Amino acid sequence: MEVEGIADLPLHTGHVPPYLIPIMRRLSSGIIRIMIDEWGPSKVVERLSNPLWFQGLNNVIGMDWDSSGSTTVTLGILKEVVGHEYGLAILGGKGKSSLRIPEEIDSLNFDVDKEKLKEVSKLVAKVDTTAIQDGYQLYHQSLIVSDEGKWGIIQQGMNEETKFARRYHWVNQASTTSVHDVAGLKSNSSVNVVMDEAQGARRVVLDLIRQDPRKVIREIEEAESMLKGRSNIMFWVNGGTESFVSPQAKLVYMKPIDIKKIGEVISKLNEFSPASFDEALLQGLGPSTAKALYLVADLIYREPPSYSDVANIPYDPFKYAFAVGGKDGVPYPVNRRVAYEVIRTLENMIERSKLDRKDKKIAFRRLKESIGRT
Known part of the structure; x- marks a missing residue:
């Protein structure tokens, strides 16, 4: 497994306005459903495990581009709309919800190594609190898993002094723990032992x-x-x-x-x-x-850990905030007309895809029947 990335986000107060919640649900549902149809659930796990892609999705559905709530709200919405029926599941969440990951793993109807998933969930949390110590206390963990056993973990910690939250992304793409370029703000008092x-x-x-x-x-x-x-x-x-x-x-x-x-x-x-x-x-x-x-x-032994923070800032995902606008009015308030146009477009694509699959099944059945008569 490997650290896929880290993102630092300021703590924001307030709640998602009621009008925006159904927009976020339908936008995220349409995007994820199309991705599953096109690439399969494992590719969705991989995408969500990338901090910049995740932030882009968060912006596109109307959440703040730089808010700590982008993690908790977006994953909460995704957990609601995904379910388990598409070969993809999102487990855990904020606070006490993260502690329910083991029992939610047990309830999965996927043919996966459930005990291994429980161990991974616990180990990743330990790495981001013990092997990496950067001043952030974890309060959120979501486990994203496909029916093929592909998993990703998104967790978030809070720094009481700086009033920033930091989001950590993991994905099972490598056999050893390594650190990629990640997005975040540098700290001068970090210690970690996951570096080579x-x-x-x-x-x-x-x-x-x-x-x-x-x-x-x-x-x-x-x-x-x-x-x-x-x-x-x-x-x-x-x-x-x-x-x-x-x-x-x-x-x-x-x-x-x-x-x-x-x-x-x-x-x-x-x-x-x-x-x-x-x-x-x-x-x-x-x-x-x-x-x-x-x-x-x-x-004493002259084998120091790394004192380099694992975060840097290679890319600014702010441009995705221009899709439908943001909850707090940055770069402008959510444009509901545009949002619903996008929703209708996505949902029409999903319906056409269903019809295409249905037509194909009918065609194959008729072909089989005609072959049987010859």
Whole structure:
């Protein structure tokens, strides 16, 4: 699986006006139905997993081009209109709805590996809170899955200080975890170990979990002392010139470390003896403990995590906001006449497609009957 992209969005207040909800339902239903007819449900999963395509869809159906609600509202609308009958399902949602993903997976009538989907849902949430720590707390997760087993995950976190939300997109296109170019605003205090350059840090963290927890706690305390500018014997062995802490690390590890709590977590993980970093995440490695171990990997073992935020801004999808307008009047209020013209066009295309398929079935049946008479 791989990170397909990230988008940063300002928090907006207010609600979708009642007149706009049916427009959004019919527009999104028409677009998704045509895509399924043309390309199949798995291609729709792939498209929704792309942050820029998703943002474009959100704009086309009339939602704000830059709102945090573009995630929750658009996915909520899609979940309503898609159902399971087209070989596509959207599970989960905002807040408590995200916790119902496992039971919604069980209710799927698709021939897919349901236990694997449950594991993927949990693992992706852990990666975006623990392996990537960028100041955003997750409050939304949607799992999109096709009847062929293709899955994508869209989840969103909130940063209370900046008042921005960040949307994360995942898709099962690769056998290893990697990061693509993504859309978002850079942060100066991020840490992550999903980058290729952080393989050494992941390896060290796994090794630390398997060691005697008391030794690991001592190394965390030693690293914390180094973070505060206190030297140890190796500093003087190296001539008193060794630079211990990078400016990025100082920003990331500013908060004090709760040694007692972290020690309890490490002891439990040590009992499991995870075979991989992913397994450690699934067995309880959380953000605080992971960050303490990243600090040890950096300052003591010289295997730093990446301090580069996974977000950049390669493309601005604002132009799609000109399709029918936006909820908050940017770039202009939703043009209902244009929106309903588009809806009628889409729905007519769907009806013609149904008739074409029906005509084909009739033609094949008549051909079969005529062959049987000869």
